[in-house]
Amino acid sequence: MGTQDESKNKNAWSKMDDADIRCAMEFAKGYISFLNTAKTERETADYIAAQAKQAGFKDFEAMGTIKPGDKFFMTKNNKVTALIIAGKEPPQKGFNLVVSHIDSPRLDLKAHPLYEADGMALLKTHYYGGIKKYQWVAIPLALHGVVVKKTGEIITVKLGEKEDELGFTITDLLPHLGKDQMDKKMSEAIKGEDLNILVGSRPLTDDEKEPIKRSVLNLLKEEYGIDEDDFVSAEIEAVPAFPAREIGFDRSMVGAYGQDDRVSAYASCRAILDCKAAERTSICLCADKEEIGSAGNTGLQSLIIENIVSQLLHKQNIPDYYTLRKCLESSYALSADVNAAVDPTYPQVFEKMNNSFLGHGVVLTKFTGSRGKYDSNDSNPEFVAKIRSLFDQNRIAWQVGELGKVDIGGGGTVAQYLARYGMEVIDCGVALLSMHSPFEISSKADLYMSYKAYKCFFELNS
Numbered sequence: 271m272g273t274q275d276e277s278k279n280k281n282a283w284s285k286m287d288d289a290d291i292r293c294a295m296e297f298a299k300g301y302i303s304f305l306n307t308a309k310t311e312r313e314t315a316d317y318i319a320a321q322a323k324q325a326g327f328k329d330f331e332a333m334g335t336i337k338p339g340d341k342f343f344m345t346k347n348n349k350v351t352a353l354i355i356a357g358k359e360p361p362q363k364g365f366n367l368v369v370s371h372i373d374s375p376r377l378d379l380k381a382h383p384l385y386e387a388d389g390m391a392l393l394k395t396h397y398y399g400g401i402k403k404y405q406w407v408a409i410p411l412a413l414h415g416v417v418v419k420k421t422g423e424i425i426t427v428k429l430g431e432k433e434d435e436l437g438f439t440i441t442d443l444l445p446h447l448g449k450d451q452m453d454k455k456m457s458e459a460i461k462g463e464d465l466n467i468l469v470g471s472r473p474l475t476d477d478e479k480e481p482i483k484r485s486v487l488n489l490l491k492e493e494y495g496i497d498e499d500d501f502v503s504a505e506i507e508a509v510p511a512f513p514a515r516e517i518g519f520d521r522s523m524v525g526a527y528g529q530d531d532r533v534s535a536y537a538s539c540r541a542i543l544d545c546k547a548a549e550r551t552s553i554c555l556c557a558d559k560e561e562i563g564s565a566g567n568t569g570l571q572s573l574i575i576e577n578i579v580s581q582l583l584h585k586q587n588i589p590d591y592y593t594l595r596k597c598l599e600s601s602y603a604l605s606a607d608v609n610a611a612v613d614p615t616y617p618q619v620f621e622k623m624n625n626s627f628l629g630h631g632v633v634l635t636k637f638t639g640s641r642g643k644y645d646s647n648d649s650n651p652e653f654v655a656k657i658r659s660l661f662d663q664n665r666i667a668w669q670v671g672e673l674g675k676v677d678i679g680g681g682g683t684v685a686q687y688l689a690r691y692g693m694e695v696i697d698c699g700v701a702l703l704s705m706h707s708p709f710e711i712s713s714k715a716d717l718y719m720s721y722k723a724y725k726c727f728f729e730l731n732s
C-alpha cells in the first residue's frame with residue numbers, strides 16, 4: 271500500500287525551477303481575479319468572450335471563409351463558449367479539443383420564490399448539482415443572474431458581493447435547540463425545502479396581509495424594475511459571497527467557490543489564447559450542465575459539438591456529413607475536469623497508490639464512473655501513452671488519479687459524451703480539496719501545470 275510519505279517525492283513544486291514558480295504565482299493572480307468576476311455560467315462565458323476579443327480572436331458570425339491560422343470564438347445561449355484556431359491540416363485529420371464545464375453546484379431560485387413567514391421575507395430555492403446541504407447555511411450569499419421580462423428586456427442581477435452592499439443568507443438552528451437536528455444523519459439534518467434565503471424583515475408599507483413581502487416587492491420594482499411575475503422567466507443563482515483568496519502561509523493554494531470546473535476553463539482558455547497556429551485545428555470548448563448530467567441544449571449530451579463542427583466545415587466549403595463524422599472520429603480530446611485530492615483528515619476513503627494529491631501536478635484519469643466503471647469512458651492505452659509522452663517531453667508534472675476507493679467513490683465527467691464520436695479521450699485536470707463545497711482548494715502548481723498541459727496538447731500534431 272502506498273503511503274503519504276512515499277508520495278512526497280512527486281511534489282510538483284520540487285520539479286519547478288525559479289522561473290516556473292514565478293510564472294505559477296503570477297498565473298494564479300489572474301485566476302483569482304477571474305474567479306471573483308465569474309461565478310455563473312453566463313458571467314464566465316462573457317468573461318471568456320471578452321478575453322478572446324482582447325487577444326485578437328474574431329466573432330465567428332462575422333467571419334467569411336475560414337483559412338489556416340484564423341482565430342475566432344463562438345457563443346451559444348450565453349452559456350457555452352468555444353475558442354478556435356484553424357489548423358493547417360484538413361478537417362478529416364481531426365481536431366485537438368480541450369473540453370471543460372463552467373457550471374458549478376449552487377442554489378437556484380424557484381419560479382415562485384418569494385414568501386413571508388413570521389415577520390420575515392424569504393426566497394425558496396432548488397439546489398443544483400451535488401451539494402452537502404448543511405454547508406450552505408449560515409454563510410454569506412450573493413444573488414447572480416438575469417431576469418427576462420415579457421417585453422424581452424433583460425435585467426442583470428448581481429447583489430451581495432461587495433462588503434458595503436446588501437447581502438443574503440440561509441439561517442440555521444442554534445445548538446441550544448438543535449439536539450434533534452444534530453442527532454440526524456448529515457444528509458437529513460438540512461432538508462432541500464429548508465434552504466430558504468432571508469431577504470427582508472422591515473415593513474415599509476401598510477399592507478395588512480403580507481407587509482414584509484410587499485415591501486420587498488416594492489423595493490424590487492423601484493430599484494430594479496422587477497415584478498413578482500418576472501421570477502417565472504428569471505435565472506437567478508445564489509452563490510457564496512466571499513472572494514477567492516490565497517491559502518496557506520506560503521500562499522501556495524487558492525481557495526474559492528466554483529473551482530469545479532472553472533479552474534479547467536480558465537487554464538484551457540489561457541492556453542489557447544497563448545497558442546500559435548498548429549497543424550491540427552484547436553478547439554477550447556467551455557460547456558454547461560455537467561453537474562446535472564450534461565443535459566439540455568447547452569450540455570454535452572446535446573448535438574452542440576456536431577453543430578459547432580458543422581458550422582466550421584460550412585465556412586470551409588465542406589458541406590458533406592461524411593466529413594463531419596470523419597473529423598470527429600479522428601479527433602483527440604482532453605476532458606478537462608477536476609479530481610479529488612487525498613485529504614489527510616479523511617484518509618480512509620482514498621486508495622493512495624492510485625488517487626491524486628494536491629500539488630503533485632495535473633491529473634490523468636483513465637476512467638471515471640462508479641463501482642464497476644459504470645457510466646465511464648475508459649481511455650485506450652495507446653492514447654494514454656501518447657499523452658504521457660507529450661507531458662514528459664514538455665516538462666509537465668503529472669500524476670494519475672481515481673475518485674476514491676472502488677466501493678466508496680465514483681463520479682462522472684463529459685468524457686463519455688466525447689468518446690461516443692469515436693475520438694480518443696482522457697480526463698485531465700487538477701485535484702481539489704473540499705470539492706463541491708462553497709470553498710474549494712486548489713494548488714497553484716497544479717493550476718499552472720494544467721495550463722502548460724493544455725497548451726502543448728493544443729499544439730500536438732497527429
